[in-house]
Amino acid sequence: MKKKLLTMLCIVPGMLCAQQVESPDGKLKIQLQLNEGKPSYSVTYNNKVMLEPSPLGVETSIGSFAEKLVSVKSTTRKIDETYSLTHAKASRVHYTANELTSIYTNPKNDTLQIIFRVANNDISLVYRITSPKSTHCTINRELTGFDFPAHTTTFITPQAPWGEGWMRTKPSYEEEYTLDEPIGTPSKYGIGYTFPALFHLGNHGWVMLSETGVSSLYAGTRLSEGTKDGLYTIAFPEKEENHGVGDATATARLPFLTSWKTITIGETLKPIVETTSAYDVVKPLYEPSQVYKPGKSTWSWILWQDISCNYQDQVIFIDLAADLGYEYILIDALWDKQIGYENMPSLIAYAQSKGVDVILWYNSNGSWNDAPQGPHNRMDTAPARRKEMKWMQSLGVKGIKVDFFGGDKQVTMKLYEDILTDANEYGISVNFHGTTLPRGWERMYPNHMTSEAALVSENLVFNQYHTDREAYSSTILPFTRNAVSGMDFGPVFFNKKYSKDQVKGTIRKTTDAFQVASSVIYQSAIQHMGITPNNLNEQPDYVLDFIKKVPTVWDETRFIDGYPGKYFVVARRYGNKWYIAGSNAEEQTKKLTLSLPWLAGEELAVIYDKEDRAAGFKTMKVDKKGNLVIEMKNLGGFTIYTK
Numbered sequence: 001m002k003k004k005l006l007t008m009l010c011i012v013p014g015m016l017c018a019q020q021v022e023s024p025d026g027k028l029k030i031q032l033q034l035n036e037g038k039p040s041y042s043v044t045y046n047n048k049v050m051l052e053p054s055p056l057g058v059e060t061s062i063g064s065f066a067e068k069l070v071s072v073k074s075t076t077r078k079i080d081e082t083y084s085l086t087h088a089k090a091s092r093v094h095y096t097a098n099e100l101t102s103i104y105t106n107p108k109n110d111t112l113q114i115i116f117r118v119a120n121n122d123i124s125l126v127y128r129i130t131s132p133k134s135t136h137c138t139i140n141r142e143l144t145g146f147d148f149p150a151h152t153t154t155f156i157t158p159q160a161p162w163g164e165g166w167m168r169t170k171p172s173y174e175e176e177y178t179l180d181e182p183i184g185t186p187s188k189y190g191i192g193y194t195f196p197a198l199f200h201l202g203n204h205g206w207v208m209l210s211e212t213g214v215s216s217l218y219a220g221t222r223l224s225e226g227t228k229d230g231l232y233t234i235a236f237p238e239k240e241e242n243h244g245v246g247d248a249t250a251t252a253r254l255p256f257l258t259s260w261k262t263i264t265i266g267e268t269l270k271p272i273v274e275t276t277s278a279y280d281v282v283k284p285l286y287e288p289s290q291v292y293k294p295g296k297s298t299w300s301w302i303l304w305q306d307i308s309c310n311y312q313d314q315v316i317f318i319d320l321a322a323d324l325g326y327e328y329i330l331i332d333a334l335w336d337k338q339i340g341y342e343n344m345p346s347l348i349a350y351a352q353s354k355g356v357d358v359i360l361w362y363n364s365n366g367s368w369n370d371a372p373q374g375p376h377n378r379m380d381t382a383p384a385r386r387k388e389m390k391w392m393q394s395l396g397v398k399g400i401k402v403d404f405f406g407g408d409k410q411v412t413m414k415l416y417e418d419i420l421t422d423a424n425e426y427g428i429s430v431n432f433h434g435t436t437l438p439r440g441w442e443r444m445y446p447n448h449m450t451s452e453a454a455l456v457s458e459n460l461v462f463n464q465y466h467t468d469r470e471a472y473s474s475t476i477l478p479f480t481r482n483a484v485s486g487m488d489f490g491p492v493f494f495n496k497k498y499s500k501d502q503v504k505g506t507i508r509k510t511t512d513a514f515q516v517a518s519s520v521i522y523q524s525a526i527q528h529m530g531i532t533p534n535n536l537n538e539q540p541d542y543v544l545d546f547i548k549k550v551p552t553v554w555d556e557t558r559f560i561d562g563y564p565g566k567y568f569v570v571a572r573r574y575g576n577k578w579y580i581a582g583s584n585a586e587e588q589t590k591k592l593t594l595s596l597p598w599l600a601g602e603e604l605a606v607i608y609d610k611e612d613r614a615a616g617f618k619t620m621k622v623d624k625k626g627n628l629v630i631e632m633k634n635l636g637g638f639t640i641y642t643k
Contacts, residue, residue, distance in 0.1 A: 017071045021100040023120045028265060030116055030123065032056075032102055037068040039104065039114060043123065045265050048204040054145040055233070056114060058127055058258070061138040061251075065112040065129065069104040072111075076100050079117060085279060087294055087442045087449055087525035088486060089557040089572070095119065095280045110134070117281060121271035123263040124281045126213070129256040138251040142221065142234035144261060146209055148199055152230055153180040155198035155480060155564050158187035159222050162240040162406060167370040169404045171241065172434045173453035177476050179565045183230040192235050193223040195437055196484045198272065198564065205267040210484045212278040212440035213260040215285065216417040217252045220408030220436050221259065234261070237408040242368040246411030259439065262484075269479060273559035273570065278484045279443040286421065288446035292429045293398075294525040294553045295327030297359060302457060302490055302530050304500045306373075309334045311343055315350065320533050322354040325548050330401060330528055332361045333373035348395045359399035359431070359526070360392065364415070369404040369434075379419055389426040397428065399449065399526070404434040412436070420445040431488055431526060438485040442525075450486040450524040457490035457530060460506060461498045467506040471514060471635040474521050474583040475568040486525050491518035492547060493530035494539055500532070512615035514637035516543060516607050519550045520572055520581035521637075527552045542617040546607060546639065550579065560594055567632070569594065580604075580640040584632035597626030604640050609633035619643075 017034040032041045033053070043051040057066030079097040097119040104112045113128040125144070129137060157177045160170040173194050178185070180200065187193055196210035209232075214220050224235040239248045250258075262277040298321040300308040308314075309332055321329045329351055331339070339347065348358050363373055365380040378388045379402055392400070402419060405412055416432065423430050424447045432438070433452040441448040454477055459466035466473075481487055492515050499505025519527060529547065536544065551574040560580065562568035567590055569582035578599065584590045599622045609632060610616040620640070622628045630638055 019074055019100065019102060021076065021098055021116060021118055023118045024096050024098060025120045028118055028120065028123070030100070030118055032100065032114065032116065034069060034071050034104065037070070038066065039069060043263065043265065045205060046267065049149055050201060050204060050207055050265050051263070052147040052149060054147040054231070055143045057143040058112070058129070058139055059141040059143070060129065061140065062110055062131055062134045063106050063108045065104070065106055065110070065127070066143045068107050069112065072103040072105055074100060074102045083279070083443070085443060086446070087292070087553055088279070089523045089554050090276060091553070091555040093276045093279065095276070119280070121264055121266050122275060122277040122280065123265070124260050124277060125263070126260045126281070127258045129254060131254050134254060136251060136253045137256055138249050139256070139258065140249050141236065142258070145231050145233040146263070148183050148207070148230035149201060149204070150230060151202045152183045153200045154178050154183055154185070155180070155200070155476065156193040156223070157480070158189050159192050159194050161189055161191060162238060162242065164189070167372070168243070169369045169371055169406055169434050171406065171408070173437055174455045176455060177480060184226045184228040187225060190225065191238060192225050193232070195222060196480050197223055198480050205265065206269055206272055208264040208272050208275070208480075208483065210262045210278065211259050211437070212262055213282045213444070214413055214439040215444065216410070216414035217250070218259045218413065219248070219250045219410040220413060220439065222408070241407030241409055242366070242412055245366065245368060246409040248409060250410050269562065270559040272479055273483055274557055275483060278440045282440040282444050284446060285444050286424060286446070289424050290427045292447050292449065293327060294449065296324070296552060297321065297328035297330050297526055297528045298324070298326055298531060299330045299332065299490065299528040301332035302461065302528070303493070303495060303498060303532055305461070306334055308500070309338045311339050311347060314339065314347060316533060318351045318354055318356050320531065321356045323536065324531065326356065326529070328357050328359050328399065328526065330359045330361065332401070333363070333403070335360065336375040345395055348397060352396060357396070357398040359401055360397055361401045361403065364402050364405050364434070368406045371404045380415065382418065382422070385419065385422055389422055389428060392428060393426040399429040399431065401431040401433060405432070405436065406434065408436050417445070420448055423447055429526075433488070437481070442486060449526045450488040452488050454481045454487055454489065456488065457493070460493070464506045467498065468509055470508070470510050471583055472565060472585040474518060475562060475566055475585045476564050478521060478568050478570060479564045482523055486523055488524045488526070488528060489522040490528045490530060491522050492516070494535040495532060509635050511609045511613040511633055511636040512539070512543065513607050513609045513639065514583055514635065516546060516615055517581035517583055517637035517639045519547060520579045520639060521568060521570060521583055523554065525553050540615070540617070543607065543615050561592060571596070578642045581637065582630070582632060583637040584634060587634045589631055589633055591629065591631045594628045594630060595626060596622050596628055599642070600624055600626040602642065605643050606630070607639045609636040609638065
């Protein structure tokens with residue numbers, strides 16, 4: 001007997017209509033209701049309430065789709081798809097879900113479809129609007145809400161207003177996360193929170209909210225301030241973002257498909273870390289013009305700073321990349337002035353002669369930031385951008401890093417899409433900094449390699465406060481920002497002080513083994529490593545061999561253990577080799593028994609914390625039950641890998 005995908009109960013048409021759809025395994029259930037013309041939904045997992053009745057609907061230029069709705073019909077279907085990812089934490093994904101489409105009309109006889117896809121631990125929600133008389137519409141407001149039980153705590157990061165930060169470069173998704181803060185606590189800036197957002201429901205489990213499928217046809221949204229009762233709703237960008245350029249709404253032709261909101265749910269953190277929800281419901285928007293190669297990159301700027309963006313220092317870091325076998329060098333900001341366009345052909349040719357490809361930095365330009373770093377006026381208009389990319393293509397430049405966007409408006413999303421689309425035409429990969437969250441972009445745009453959108457390693461150089469919290473960040477970001485997209489953190493530092501001369505600068509508190517582990521903990525298709533030439537003479541061969549060979553993309557990712565703000569352990573597979581990495585943010589040594597049943601009886605290589613906080617090497621054998629006992633020093637870490 002076939003299992004029903006949809007359970008439906010209607011009492012007095014138009015007054016109360018309840019529908020239920022569940023995941024393939026039957027554990028995750030949504031109840032969708034229309035009560036007196038207002039749609040809402042609630043969510044349970046294993047019969048535990050994860051979201052209480054929460055509002056649905058949109059307000060548009062052609063009318064309201066949030067009240068006075070009449071239910072027309074509902075349909076269901078099964079989704080069973082397999083797709084490949086080349087630049088992410090899993091290379092092949094088998095996505096199965098049950099889809100519910102509920103159709104409603106408003107008093108003007110326009111139609112709203114509310115579409116839910118329910119996988120075993122993921123819910124995806126989107127609206128589709130049609131009209132018999134209108135050709136387009138503007139979404140002025142989404143009423144979509146998420147009403148959490150009273151005992152919920154938060155791991156969420158505040159949205160920054162436009163104009164905050166250095167040279168008016170925010171919002172750039174670079175704020176700190178709350179740590180088990182009660183729901184409804186006011187945010188730092190009073191304008192809500194960015195995606196992704198993680199919520200802890202005590203013994204009931206965990207919920208992560210995010211957004212995907214944002215292209216030039218929509219704006220990037222966020223969560224509003226939460227009420228004391230635990231309700232968070234969708235908020236659109238502030239009018240002031242991008243220095244007021246563009247509308248804070250979203251306009252497109254009908255039929256209009258909004259962005260997808262995703263809800264990942266689990267009794268443990270395993271579904272949160274392993275989710276592919278950002279990619280499951282989107283499709284590639286164009287074919288790649290070539291194969292875009294993941295890999296590792298050297299990067300002088302992170303420790304040698306602005307002054308290092310000169311010809312000779314870049315030669316030093318090209319040689320370093322060649323010595324490490326890295327695919328790339330990132331030539332960062334100010335190259336246009338401190339090296340000069342006229343000298344770039346010979347520098348790029350030198351890199352290529354050493355087997356190293358070049359990535360170039362650009363300012364996103366426009367009127368939305370005051371950042372002095374150039375090149376300016378190369379990325380914000382199509383004629384200038386295409387001319388620049390043609391020049392890069394002629395020299396064999398393989399990638400760009402574009403910085404300082406400062407907003408989530410639809411016009412800004414169009415700029416992201418235009419840069420990506422043009423870059424693909426010229427065979428150039430793209431990395432965004434000072435940027436929004438990538439929302440499904442590794443699949444939508446095949447040349448999107450990574451983005452920042454987090455408080456990353458540059459802050460270790462800028463401020464001792466962040467250096468002191470380096471290990472802490474490694475136990476927050478994998479559960480939040482890096483769970484939904486590749487994140488260009490810029491890991492692996494062996495200098496004792498975050499500077500060129502190691503005399504001045506912020507003081508590193510983490511162990512060497514922690515730094516090795518960060519290359520696995522953080523996932524980014526291109527990893528910009530904090531290695532400097534002196535490290536080659538300071539670190540043992542087993543450390544150098546590892547950072548030379550560690551992959552940057554993965555066939556499989558498995559969460560092993562951890563808690564946000566305390567510790568984190570993950571296993572990643574590339575081909576037939578496993579890499580298990582952990583970090584400890586606490587002030588005491590942590591002893592863990594890792595459950596690795598698929599490696600039972602195997603002897604593994606281990607890079608671990610020695611008493612002097614240097615990185616040691618040994619081999620360890622997983623017992624017959626699949627257990628392995630490991631220790632991490634305070635602010636330490638480990639990496640275990642198959643030989």
